[in-house]
Amino acid sequence: MKKITIKNINNIREAAIEFIATMDNKTVFAFEGNMGAGKTTFIKAICEELGVKDVINSPTFSIINEYRSNTTEKLIYHFDFYRINKISEAYDIGTEDYLSGGALCFIEWPEKIQELLPESTVYINISEQSGGSRVVTIN
DSSP states (O other): EEEEOSSSSHHHHHHHHHHHHHHOOOOOEEEEEETSSSSHHHHHHHHTTTTTTSSOOOOTTTTTEEEEBTOOOOOOEEEEEOOSSSHHHHHHTTTTHHHHHEEEEEEGGGGEEEGGGTTOEEEEEEETTTTTEEEEOOO
């Protein structure tokens, strides 16, 4: 288990760099945390540090956004399953194909699709602390 502290929004890029250093060859990352904990903001910082130049938005309504790193050409998928009501919706968009395709997959609200997540999934919890800092726990 590793912990990274995001003191404030000004050091989120440093935290993203620290997170990227822990990724190894893993591809599926499940981000857990309360609404407003900073999951989307942290994933955005990670994508930017990985070389994504596109505008990075929350996929809350689209469920999935696709990006490509301008530095490595690596494909990145950002999922937000908050709005799905049943697991069949995740199956309908081919989630299992995305997760097994070798691209980086960053998933918000992974508990909604738990049965689809591979054993190798890395779980990340983001929790808000008093004073507004965040602790990122990587399991």
